[in-house]
Amino acid sequence: MNWNALSERVLAGEGVTREEALAVLNAGDEELMGILDAAYRVRLHHCGREVRLHVLQNTKSGMCRENCAFCSQAIGAYSGVDRYGMQTVQELVAGAKEAHARQAVKYCMVTATRGPSTDELETVCEAVRQISQEVPIEICTSLGLLNDAQARQLAAAGVHRFNHNLETSRNYFPKVCQTHTYDDRIATVRAARAAGMEACCGGIIGMGETLQDRVDLAFELRSLEVEAIPVNFMDPRPGTPLADVEPLTPTECLRGLAMFRLVNPVSEIRVAGGREVNLRHLQPLALYAANSMFTEGYLTTAGRGAEDDINMIRDAGFVVASMAA
Numbered sequence: 308m309n310w311n312a313l314s315e316r317v318l319a320g321e322g323v324t325r326e327e328a329l330a331v332l333n334a335g336d337e338e339l340m341g342i343l344d345a346a347y348r349v350r351l352h353h354c355g356r357e358v359r360l361h362v363l364q365n366t367k368s369g370m371c372r373e374n375c376a377f378c379s380q381a382i383g384a385y386s387g388v389d390r391y392g393m394q395t396v397q398e399l400v401a402g403a404k405e406a407h408a409r410q411a412v413k414y415c416m417v418t419a420t421r422g423p424s425t426d427e428l429e430t431v432c433e434a435v436r437q438i439s440q441e442v443p444i445e446i447c448t449s450l451g452l453l454n455d456a457q458a459r460q461l462a463a464a465g466v467h468r469f470n471h472n473l474e475t476s477r478n479y480f481p482k483v484c485q486t487h488t489y490d491d492r493i494a495t496v497r498a499a500r501a502a503g504m505e506a507c508c509g510g511i512i513g514m515g516e517t518l519q520d521r522v523d524l525a526f527e528l529r530s531l532e533v534e535a536i537p538v539n540f541m542d543p544r545p546g547t548p549l550a551d552v553e554p555l556t557p558t559e560c561l562r563g564l565a566m567f568r569l570v571n572p573v574s575e576i577r578v579a580g581g582r583e584v585n586l587r588h589l590q591p592l593a594l595y596a597a598n599s600m601f602t603e604g605y606l607t608t609a610g611r612g613a614e615d616d617i618n619m620i621r622d623a624g625f626v627v628a629s630m631a632a
């Protein structure tokens with residue numbers, strides 16, 4: 308495959324085909340630099356050299372009644388994660404201030420639930436109103452399945468973006484979750500966008516799915532025209548049904564990021580959960596495809612601190628995005 312020609316075609320507005328996307332994932336390690344260069348040309352054209360830092364706030368932890376097989380917060384997972392109910396408005400505002408101090412441009416409040424209760428939604432909305440007044444940071448929320456009215460309530464409070472991942476392909480999804488459907492998830496993404504919020508929607512690679520499933524997810528996201536795509540890398544959690552899944556290699560992760568960038572050229576591609584344990588010494592190379600990343604850890608697992616991440620971004624010649632930019 309001529310990767311340079313592929314990137315030229317993407318830059319000319321011609322979408323890659325499913326066969327080409329699959330070829331990216333099937334390529335050997337000797338072709339990795341050519342693939343990353345193709346992804347980088349597209350990233351540079353649409354996103355410049357900036358890297359957007361995002362911070363997650365686990366707002367309600369460890370008590371979800373859904374059964375997603377990868378999730379340590381699911382019912383039936385014996386994972387020993389922290390269990391606590393909804394945080395207070397004060398705690399959520401304090402989290403936003405900390406995220407801003409770490410140079411994050413986005414603060415994402417996440418609850419482990421099928422969907423928000425009336426009280427939980429009101430708590431989040433009040434926190435969003437206060438954060439909007441006090442902290443120069445964009446706000447994302449991830450609260451499970453939403454109906455149209457709930458989406459409108461969040462948008463009216465000032466939520467900029469709503470996260471709800473598809474997680475994997477339509478074909479593979481029933482193997483990782485049986486308590487809700489792929490279409491439930493798509494309906495939530497559509498409700499969020501219809502209410503005026505941007506959609507953050509991605510998935511996890513390395514759950515035992517095929518390379519074709521990864522391509523199918525990327526194309527599903529393209530058809531939804533989501534603004535941001537978090538690409539998570541499976542970090543098997545003890546006590547979950549996927550605890551013993553085969554680990555990814557760092558170069559497999561990089562090909563995955565490049566494929567998501569080439570299929571979704573204008574989306575914000577985020578190197579997300581599992582970055583440190585899966586990419587290891589190759590983490591800086593992720594920036595050639597991805598233009599955003601989480602810092603300060605994830606919902607139930609630790610990550611690197613913001614200082615290390617900011618140093619990595621600068622050492623690689625990229626620029627930490629700021630709210631003023």
Ligand code: SF4
Nearest residue numbers: 371373375378381419
């Ligand atoms: S709905 Fe979310 S929090 Fe609940 S089990 Fe699935 S991934 Fe985990």
